[in-house]
Amino acid sequence: NAGVTQTPKFRVLKTGQSMTLLCAQDMNHEYMYWYRQDPGMGLRLIHYSVGEGTTAKGEVPDGYNVSRLKKQNFLLGLESAAPSQTSVYFCATTGNGETQYFGPGTRLLVL
Amino acid sequence: DQQVKQNSPSLSVQEGRISILNCDYTNSMFDYFLWYKKYPAEGPTFLISISSIKDKNEDGRFTVFLNKSAKHLSLHIVPSQPGDSAVYFCAASAGGGATNKLIFGTGTLLAVQP
Numbered sequence: 442n443a444g445v446t447q448t449p450k451f452r453v454l455k456t457g458q459s460m461t462l463l464c465a466q467d468m469n470h471e472y473m474y475w476y477r478q479d480p481g482m483g484l485r486l487i488h489y490s491v492g493e494g495t496t497a498k499g500e501v502p503d504g505y506n507v508s509r510l511k512k513q514n515f516l517l518g519l520e521s522a523a524p525s526q527t528s529v530y531f532c533a534t535t536g537n538g539e540t541q542y543f544g545p546g547t548r549l550l551v552l
Numbered sequence: 553d554q555q556v557k558q559n560s561p562s563l564s565v566q567e568g569r570i571s572i573l574n575c576d577y578t579n580s581m582f583d584y585f586l587w588y589k590k591y592p593a594e595g596p597t598f599l600i601s602i603s604s605i606k607d608k609n610e611d612g613r614f615t616v617f618l619n620k621s622a623k624h625l626s627l628h629i630v631p632s633q634p635g636d637s638a639v640y641f642c643a644a645s646a647g648g649g650a651t652n653k654l655i656f657g658t659g660t661l662l663a664v665q666p
Contacts (some may be wrong), residue, residue: 472652483658530593535652543595
């Protein structure tokens, strides 16, 4: 039982490149979330999903897209990376609607 | 507009003493509050929570106090241990519903000195 896993752990991109971050959970949870953490800013919600096939915008959605084709996976895409997207990205999931469980994070550096 | 505020970026305490981490919020619709602990290079881990119908919740060395009238909550760690050294995030939720979104504070770095 791995809980919440994130792939990759670390990535360096050049401005304008694209990539996809994968979040996988084996907890059979309906709700999944993508956050970014920046120094002095706490965690900010990018996009979230309340179930398979659904997605919605969070607090800072610009420059990102998401997909939830399977219940266990939540993908975060950057179509054209910018230096402002340098951050640590965390995926989270919840089943009971209260406590969210987080993955280990993906460190992204955009040059 | 920061709805959840942790005004102390850092806190240093001696091992065995009490650590008190504070959190203020502005949105009166928040009805569920959580504390997360985060070690470097790891994801946040859930620590303790409290519903707005309570004013105290205790779990071992950790106690969370909620003062709704002041829109303030605090996390007490007694006794503090070096392994408690981490960043602590306060988070709040407004009524669950269909989204269960959390709003996080900016975190407080706790250093417990041996």
